Amino acid sequence: MQAEKSLQNQPHTEAGTSRPCRSCKWQTPDPTDPHRGQCTANRHAMGGVWKRWLRDVENTTCARHEEGKLSFRDHV
Amino acid sequence: MNDIASAKVLEYKGNTLRFTPENPAEAKIPADELHEHLQKPSTARTKRLKERCRWKHASAGEFIEKSVTAGIERMRYLTEAHKASEGQPEAIRRALGLANVLNKSTLVLQEDEFIVGYHAEDPNMFPLYPELSHMAVQDYLRSDYSPQPADEAAAINEYWKPHSLQSKCQPYFDPADLGRMYQVSSMEAPSFASGYNSIVPPYETVLEDGLLARIKLAEKHIAEAQADMSTFPWDGTKGLDNIAKIDNWKAMVIACKAVISWARRQGRLCKIVAENFETDPKRQAELLEIAEICHRIPAEPCKGLKDAMQAKFFTFLICHAIERYASGYAQKEDTLLWPYYKASVVDKKFQPMSHMDAVELVEMERLKISEHGAGKSRAYREIFPGSNDLFILTVGGTNAKGEDACNDMTDAILEAAKRIRTAEPSIVFRYSKKNREKTLHWVFECIRDGLGYPSIKHDEIGTAQMKEYAKFSLNGNGATDEEAHNWVNVLCMSPGIHGRRKTQKTRSEGGGSIFPAKLLEVALNDGYDWSYADMQLGPKTGDLSSLKTFEDVWEAFRNQYQYAINLCISTKDVSRYFEQRFLQMPFVSAIDDGCMELGMDACALSEQPNGWHNPITTIVAANSLVAIKKLVFEDRKYTLEQLSQALKANWEGFEEMRVDFKRAPKWGNDDDYADNIITRFYEEIIGGEMRKITNYSGGPVMPTGQAVGLYMEVGSRTGPTPDGRFGGEAADDGGISPYMGTDKKGPTAVLRSVSKVQKNQKGNLLNQRLSVPIMRSKHGFEIWNSYMKTWHDLNIDHVQFNVVSTDEMRAAQREPEKHHDLIVRVSGYSARFVDIPTYGQNTIIARQEQDFSASDLEFLNVEL
Numbered sequence: 006m007q008a009e010k011s012l013q014n015q016p017h018t019e020a021g022t023s024r025p026c027r028s029c030k031w032q033t034p035d036p037t038d039p040h041r042g043q044c045t046a047n048r049h050a051m052g053g054v055w056k057r058w059l060r061d062v063e064n065t066t067c068a069r070h071e072e073g074k075l076s077f078r079d080h081v
Numbered sequence: 082m083n084d085i086a087s088a089k090v091l092e093y094k095g096n097t098l099r100f101t102p103e104n105p106a107e108a109k110i111p112a113d114e115l116h117e118h119l120q121k122p123s124t125a126r127t128k129r130l131k132e133r134c135r136w137k138h139a140s141a142g143e144f145i146e147k148s149v150t151a152g153i154e155r156m157r158y159l160t161e162a163h164k165a166s167e168g169q170p171e172a173i174r175r176a177l178g179l180a181n182v183l184n185k186s187t188l189v190l191q192e193d194e195f196i197v198g199y200h201a202e203d204p205n206m207f208p209l210y211p212e213l214s215h216m217a218v219q220d221y222l223r224s225d226y227s228p229q230p231a232d233e234a235a236a237i238n239e240y241w242k243p244h245s246l247q248s249k250c251q252p253y254f255d256p257a258d259l260g261r262m263y264q265v266s267s268m269e270a271p272s273f274a275s276g277y278n279s280i281v282p283p284y285e286t287v288l289e290d291g292l293l294a295r296i297k298l299a300e301k302h303i304a305e306a307q308a309d310m311s312t313f314p315w316d317g318t319k320g321l322d323n324i325a326k327i328d329n330w331k332a333m334v335i336a337c338k339a340v341i342s343w344a345r346r347q348g349r350l351c352k353i354v355a356e357n358f359e360t361d362p363k364r365q366a367e368l369l370e371i372a373e374i375c376h377r378i379p380a381e382p383c384k385g386l387k388d389a390m391q392a393k394f395f396t397f398l399i400c401h402a403i404e405r406y407a408s409g410y411a412q413k414e415d416t417l418l419w420p421y422y423k424a425s426v427v428d429k430k431f432q433p434m435s436h437m438d439a440v441e442l443v444e445m446e447r448l449k450i451s452e453h454g455a456g457k458s459r460a461y462r463e464i465f466p467g468s469n470d471l472f473i474l475t476v477g478g479t480n481a482k483g484e485d486a487c488n489d490m491t492d493a494i495l496e497a498a499k500r501i502r503t504a505e506p507s508i509v510f511r512y513s514k515k516n517r518e519k520t521l522h523w524v525f526e527c528i529r530d531g532l533g534y535p536s537i538k539h540d541e542i543g544t545a546q547m548k549e550y551a552k553f554s555l556n557g558n559g560a561t562d563e564e565a566h567n568w569v570n571v572l573c574m575s576p577g578i579h580g581r582r583k584t585q586k587t588r589s590e591g592g593g594s595i596f597p598a599k600l601l602e603v604a605l606n607d608g609y610d611w612s613y614a615d616m617q618l619g620p621k622t623g624d625l626s627s628l629k630t631f632e633d634v635w636e637a638f639r640n641q642y643q644y645a646i647n648l649c650i651s652t653k654d655v656s657r658y659f660e661q662r663f664l665q666m667p668f669v670s671a672i673d674d675g676c677m678e679l680g681m682d683a684c685a686l687s688e689q690p691n692g693w694h695n696p697i698t699t700i701v702a703a704n705s706l707v708a709i710k711k712l713v714f715e716d717r718k719y720t721l722e723q724l725s726q727a728l729k730a731n732w733e734g735f736e737e738m739r740v741d742f743k744r745a746p747k748w749g750n751d752d753d754y755a756d757n758i759i760t761r762f763y764e765e766i767i768g769g770e771m772r773k774i775t776n777y778s779g780g781p782v783m784p785t786g787q788a789v790g791l792y793m794e795v796g797s798r799t800g801p802t803p804d805g806r807f808g809g810e811a812a813d814d815g816g817i818s819p820y821m822g823t824d825k826k827g828p829t830a831v832l833r834s835v836s837k838v839q840k841n842q843k844g845n846l847l848n849q850r851l852s853v854p855i856m857r858s859k860h861g862f863e864i865w866n867s868y869m870k871t872w873h874d875l876n877i878d879h880v881q882f883n884v885v886s887t888d889e890m891r892a893a894q895r896e897p898e899k900h901h902d903l904i905v906r907v908s909g910y911s912a913r914f915v916d917i918p919t920y921g922q923n924t925i926i927a928r929q930e931q932d933f934s935a936s937d938l939e940f941l942n943v944e945l
């Protein structure tokens with residue numbers, strides 16, 4: 006149960022998900038390849054934004070998904 | 082709220098020093114809004130132009146102004162010509178593409194402007210380059226800035242897929258290697274995937290000869306080549322060389338003719354507006370004057386300063402935005418414009434004007450550049466946050482005879498920058514002890530006003546470097562000892578030749594980045610990237626159990642570095658191979674004396690090698706190695722396994738350990754323990770390994786350490802590091818700058834540390850933040866001037882300054898709308914502070930603000 010919850014909190018593959026990283030406010034596109042992305046949800050109290058690479062922004066998701074787009078001010 | 086005056090009192094050489102503002106009126110300005118009071122546009126016109134400037138700053142991949150978007154015309158007309166020219170020689174197809182774009186594009190003429198010309202159909206737009214990277218255009222198609230109609234743009238991008246530089250180069254590499262590069266965590270993506278580029282246009286030939294003379298030269302060469310081909314006895318081993326040359330010269334003629342008619346079309350537009358629409362007689366007369374200038378230049382040689390400024394701007398647009406995209410604004414502007422300044426301001430022979438008229442002209446030029454839009458890929462919309470593109474010009478230094486090269490044009494350029502206050506273009510000042518004090522005062526004025534530029538480069542180091550590279554010239558025609566003085570920064574940091582030939586034409590010669598912090602992270606994990614991409618990012622260089630000594634760690638890093646730098650340079654050279662076959666630049670070739678003489682394309686001809694690559698985040702890696710050596714292998718307080726466990730937990734539950742690693746000796750404090758390891762790191766690995774590589778031009782590739790905004794981007798893609806840094810925190814902000822806040826021993830200790838690294842370097846960026854009250858006091862210039870002399874004597878390559886208070890930056894974070902004139906130096910470029918993400922703003926606030934103690938002043942030998 007605990008392991009399942011922890012998996013849900015991590016980016017994971019879910020083919021055809023209705024809550025893909027692509028529409029999530031924490032996602033920002035990959036710098037080079039538009040099919041990839043970066044998750045920026047992991048933010049440290051000291052100000053660090055620790056990104057995770059997203060191999061496939063259409064078919065990856067996690068429990069922290071939130072629709073929307075952050076302002077440039079909240080990104081790196 | 083503090084005021085600008087410092088309460089600091091210093092006893093120095095028997096005197097009591099107080100730091101009250103040199104200008105007493107400033108005592109009344111609140112310290113947290115100082116920069117909103119410093120602009121002084123020289124005329125009402127430049128004030129208006131600044132107020133309505135269409136800025137194109139980008140941050141985190143997004144444009145700040147909502148009205149900015151990609152245009153479609155360039156890609157449409159380029160594609161149309163490409164389809165229509167199938168079967169023709171590739172160089173000629175490229176020229177016909179340029180001609181079609183120039184002949185058919187919509188012209189833009191804006192109110193109040195005197196320097197005219199734009200490279201897209203609307204001043205809020207910028208062009209795209211599907212012939213470079215289809216991925217970069219695809220990203221735009223999915224963004225809020227997609228060109229319209231979107232269907233047409235998508236079809237154009239599909240058409241270019243098989244023809245693009247990206248598609249031509251990719252098959253020669255392992256997809257796994259390319260996938261690693263595209264992430265921009267250990268290596269910058271190759272230019273064939275991003276389309277990013279830089280160039281030093283040979284402006285001199287356009288201004289001195291005019292394009293009609295270049296056309297005549299090319300036609301003469303064609304006639305000679307054809308005559309050669311019909312001469313008895315035919316020699317097939319040489320005669321066939323004429324074919325490619327004739328194609329190149331023909332392409333040059335097509336390109337030059339197209340540029341002349343485009344400029345004249347621009348002139349006709351001014352005339353039509355003057356005669357049919359403009360009601361103000363003064364503006365009418367001015368539009369007719371612009372029309373006359375555009376008819377005459379760049380076809381003919383320039384005769385006055387207005388001619389030169391306009392011809393230079395047209396040339397910039399073609400070389401940097403229309404024929405092919407290139408970042409930068411490389412030129413030795415004061416030297417280039419001096420003959421025309423002399424004709425107009427000193428001798429009043431042509432386009433007579435005053436010095437202040439020249440200043441106004443430069444202010445207008447700065448605003449044109451601020452408005453210029455770059456269709457750069459997402460990576461490059463992320464890594465210069467708060468700015469538009471990297472626009473950097475060079476002034477000062479010494480001339481071919483080794484004499485002071487400063488002149489009144491230098492002063493006009495600096496005065497205009499101080500008055501108009503724009504983040505772009507940035508200025509590099511080549512510092513020599515021969516430079517006149519009058520000009521040094523203008524340099525100081527810009528720096529103390531917080532512009533972050535001029536950034537300072539060591540004149541002799543740059544000149545010696547040009548001589549050294551010349552030795553490797555493949556055709557034995559590198560820079561002569563005199564020409565070695567003719568150098569400018571190609572982009573932020575790296576010198577290259579300027580002038581009529583031998584300039585750098587493509588970034589596949591020099592440019593691109595490698596990220597040691599990430600490489601160290603994967604070296605500690607057998608090449609695996611656990612913190613960002615969760616995949617193998619480099620070769621398997623041994624797991625922790627195999628790293629038994631510090632030298633084992635050192636060698637694991639060396640192997641990761643060798644793999645990455647080899648890949649970086651080979652991708653550039655493969656780009657170069659295809660650039661000269663499918664991405665010829667007939668206009669650039671036409672204005673280069675070497676290409677003209679030899680009938681070669683600008684991407685093919687390399688007379689002066691200038692290979693370099695930018696290590697970024699070196700200090701995080703270096704400080705980490707110092708901490709590992711001390712705490713793991715010498716003090717044996719922790720094992721590598723314990724360190725790895727703490728890093729994987731982002732130090733959570735390991736706070737005491739983190740503090741130990743944070744407190745380990747750090748770079749920038751003149752501490753021999755740290756400095757010896759770090760100097761060896763720079764000289765033996767960062768530079769030593771890189772220079773083993775030979776690039777297309779036959780010369781070594783050397784490191785030019787700098788950071789742009791990549792220290793933030795790569796920091797966010799790098800997990801926690803053994804220097805005590807948390808995962809996702811920014812990395813070090815220079816090429817050789819101490820990590821923010823860790824240089825605790827004052828400004829002269831930083832200089833002493835930095836001066837220890839001398840071997841195997843092409844350049845290294847040093848960021849320093851100086852105290853506002855000290856710099857604005859009556860002692861400011863003397864302290865800065867002494868600092869510069871010491872910096873010079875320590876043989877340090879570079880330094881740039883922020884003179885901005887924490888109060889003011891914090892106030893701008895609270896109320897951004899009130900702080901549009903607050904400019905800061907990020908790294909290699911300046912930016913509008915409020916256009917930088919909060920993450921990046923905080924890294925600038927966190928930099929150590931250097932105060933000067935009495936012992937610092939003594940070391941600098943300041944006479945007050």
Ligand code: SF4
Pocket residue numbers: 015016017024025026029030031032043044045046065066067068069070071
């Ligand atoms: S928070 Fe979750 S859904 Fe959102 S981008 Fe990150 S991994 Fe994807």
